[in-house]
């Protein structure tokens with residue numbers, strides 16, 4: 001039987017490459033990435049299978065020839081996983097304009113082309129669209145902050161893309177991801193668990209911003225992949241939005257720092273720093289970010305706890 005075809009944008013990134021590694025047996029894969037914040041090299045894909053097609057492409061800057069290639073690839077594609085974006089609090093803080101324009105241009109370029117195909121789109125949106133809301137249920141109103149704080153451009157882009165997907169009437173599932181983490185995630189762009197583990201081991205210290213009472217829920221990448229597999233295989237939640245995260249793993253950042261120190265058994269000092277001494281006025285910290293997972297639990301309940309996530313990331317050399 002011939003395999004169905006799946007395109008993955010951002011396929012050398014943390015989540016895109018995890019999808020590729022998990023699904024290459026099941027689907028014919030085409031991977032696209034501009035290699036800006038990739039966590040694996042293209043060579044690693046050919047180690048998985050010589051059937052995987054890889055194309056280095058900047059989706060924000062497609063020329064006519066590249067658009068033709070893209071359209072041709074879409075012709076027999078069943079699933080389109082759109083995971084390319086500039087990601088990470090640190091990366092967005094350092095150059096918010098580039099991050100916002102990148103995502104805007106990528107979506108301007110590719111959504112009209114996907115709309116002309118029969119592919120089903122899995123779009124990686126973000127918990128950021130909930131803004132300052134402390135309850136995060138898929139159908140509720142959102143509380144995105146002011147444009148004077150540029151980080152909100154990331155959330156607005158994700159939300160606008162959600163609207164565009166519906167306006168183009170692209171068959172889709174929108175995934176609002178809540179701190180999906182695990183081995184392979186880079187510590188370099190502000191992802192908190194890999195960064196704290198790296199600092200604890202290499203610097204002998206862990207930095208916490210503010211009083212550390214802000215809290216987050218962490219979801220292991222293996223749980224994310226299991227949910228995606230069930231979603232695709234059963235064609236669930238067609239044209240709907242779904243939170244993916246693990247509300248059982250809600251933890252304050254202060255507790256997280258202590259748990260990392262205890263789990264790694266390192267003698268790391270925990271420093272409390274003023275958020276705005278580290279990040280510019282383009283950024284803003286969020287008090288609480290945790291998903292309502294009632295809808296997710298109709299198909300899958302994430303299982304992996306924070307301590308196990310920490311162990312797995314540390315064993316993988318913090319990334």
Ligand SMILES: NC(=O)c1ccc[n+]([C@@H]2O[C@H](COP(=O)([O-])OP(=O)(O)OC[C@H]3O[C@@H](n4cnc5c(N)ncnc54)[C@H](O)[C@@H]3O)[C@@H](O)[C@H]2O)c1
Nearest residue numbers: 010013014015033034036037038059084085124126179180
């Ligand atoms: N990891 C999470 O918890 C999380 C949370 C919310 C949303 N998301 C979304 O999930 C997606 C994947 O996130 P990730 O954690 O794997 O990030 P990542 O940075 O590891 O992966 C993103 C990939 O996209 C590529 N890319 C960026 N701009 C591109 C362009 N113009 N053309 C082609 N490729 C481009 C990068 O090189 C990188 O390999 C992103 O859209 C992100 O916004 C992730």
